Amino acid sequence: MDRRDFLRKGTVFAAAALMGPGAALAGGGSVVALPRPDTGGGKPLMTCLAQRRSSHVLGREELGLPALGALLWAAWGVNRDDGKRVVPTAMNKQQAMVFAVRSDGVWEYLPREHAMKKVLEGDRRRSFDGAGLVLLYAAPEKDRYAAMHVGSMYQNAGLYCASAGLDNCVKYQKHDALDAELPLPDGWATFVTQSVAPRSAR
Numbered sequence: 774m775d776r777r778d779f780l781r782k783g784t785v786f787a788a789a790a791l792m793g794p795g796a797a798l799a800g801g802g803s804v805v806a807l808p809r810p811d812t813g814g815g816k817p818l819m820t821c822l823a824q825r826r827s828s829h830v831l832g833r834e835e836l837g838l839p840a841l842g843a844l845l846w847a848a849w850g851v852n853r854d855d856g857k858r859v860v861p862t863a864m865n866k867q868q869a870m871v872f873a874v875r876s877d878g879v880w881e882y883l884p885r886e887h888a889m890k891k892v893l894e895g896d897r898r899r900s901f902d903g904a905g906l907v908l909l910y911a912a913p914e915k916d917r918y919a920a921m922h923v924g925s926m927y928q929n930a931g932l933y934c935a936s937a938g939l940d941n942c943v944k945y946q947k948h949d950a951l952d953a954e955l956p957l958p959d960g961w962a963t964f965v966t967q968s969v970a971p972r973s974a975r
């Protein structure tokens with residue numbers, strides 16, 4: 774992270790922390806600080822591996838902020854003081870973005886701040902499968918490692934879903950439906966999506 778990036782992100786973090794959920798930032802969308810994940814909790818890893826699966830019928834119910842924060846952290850959070858992530862990246866370049874498509878808009882996850890910033894208004898879940906939450910995983914299209922990084926991210930998220938009793942399904946269908954509107958750097962694209970919802974009663 775260069776100094777300018779640090780200062781920009783630092784400002785967002787300070788604003789999110791000071792102003793609380795839904796705070797409006799000058800020159801940008803609102804920023805919501807996410808609850809820190811309970812890194813001492815959850816089911817044992819071997820149980821999560823045994824229970825990891827796709828659900829092809831997903832509910833429309835949304836996740837609460839604690840579950841959303843834990844899910845985003847599992848997918849792409851910072852897990853060490855040196856800024857490294859829960860997933861490994863080639864040469865630690867960390868070139869990926871995660872967006873959360875919710876009823877109240879589309880939000881970019883800010884890993885260093887563990888916050889999310891609104892980047893699109895409106896309920897865009899119908900652009901995908903209409904599930905309670907849709908995660909979008911974006912990366913540079915020509916990065917030979919990008920799909921590997923995205924795979925690590927959705928697997929971590931899938932394991933968190935197994936731990937937390939959430940339904941999920943990775944999907945390629947309509948994965949790039951919002952790419953023309955998202956604030957993606959040049960040459961970046963959404964590789965795949967992951968729909969998530971509280972487990973429906975079956």
Ligand SMILES: Cc1cc2nc3c(=O)[nH]c(=O)nc-3n(C[C@H](O)[C@H](O)[C@H](O)COP(=O)(O)O)c2cc1C
Binds near residue numbers: 826827828943
């Ligand atoms: C990269 C990728 C793309 C996928 N795309 C879709 C999809 O577009 N639609 C769908 O219903 N499932 C999709 N799936 C889910 C697979 O169908 C599912 O993982 C597979 O049937 C194995 O089931 P399991 O995840 O329960 O082990 C995708 C999975 C991956 C890893």
